Amino acid sequence: MPKSTAPISDVLSLVLTIRGQRVILDSELAKLYGVTTSAVNQAVKRNPDRLRSVFCFQLMREELRQMLSQSMMTSTQNAANKSIKYRRSDRMPLVFSEYGALMAATVLNSTRAVQMSIFIIRAFVSMRQELMTSAVILKKLAEIDTTLIEHDDALRAIWHQLQPLLQPPPERPKRRIGFLS
Numbered sequence: 003m004p005k006s007t008a009p010i011s012d013v014l015s016l017v018l019t020i021r022g023q024r025v026i027l028d029s030e031l032a033k034l035y036g037v038t039t040s041a042v043n044q045a046v047k048r049n050p051d052r053l054r055s056v057f058c059f060q061l062m063r064e065e066l067r068q069m070l071s072q073s074m075m076t077s078t079q080n081a082a083n084k085s086i087k088y089r090r091s092d093r094m095p096l097v098f099s100e101y102g103a104l105m106a107a108t109v110l111n112s113t114r115a116v117q118m119s120i121f122i123i124r125a126f127v128s129m130r131q132e133l134m135t136s137a138v139i140l141k142k143l144a145e146i147d148t149t150l151i152e153h154d155d156a157l158r159a160i161w162h163q164l165q166p167l168l169q170p171p172p173e174r175p176k177r178r179i180g181f182l183s
Contacts, residue, residue: 057102
């Protein structure tokens with residue numbers, strides 16, 4: 003990753019979903035901003051009015067355990083997990099939402115943090131657009147599914163009505179030839 007920029011895809015790989023929110027770990031945010039994790043954490047402590055719990059929150063042990071035990075993590079997330087594993091056990095990592103990452107950049111007041119915050123915001127926006135596109139596609143698929151079910155019911159009704167017509171006509175009894183007694 004170059005010093006001043008990071009591809010949005012690299013930033014996207016760092017974004018996790020925790021408590022229904024898309025967030026980024028404090029250690030990863032610190033790497034992107036070119037500061038230490040403790041500098042990010044100190045900025046949070048010094049500016050509680052800017053970095054409220056809506057923008058930044060501390061992970062619970064169970065959330066951290068689940069995150070570390072997931073087998074389907076990317077290599078970038080595995081690298082992040084290594085840094086979490088070696089932390090002091092009494093300090094759980096902080097995670098930042100999109101706005102929290104931006105607020106952290108303004109609080110840190112470094113040139114790199116401001117530059118990287120733009121990439122982080124773009125990554126979050128890109129992810130949001132992908133989710134919206136996915137939602138539109140899912141809605142259209144649901145409409146198609148409903149239409150197919152309706153057509154299936156109509157075809158089933160037609161089939162049941164055609165079944166008697168497809169049967170061969172019943173054989174009439176043959177007339178006997180000769181005198182009938």
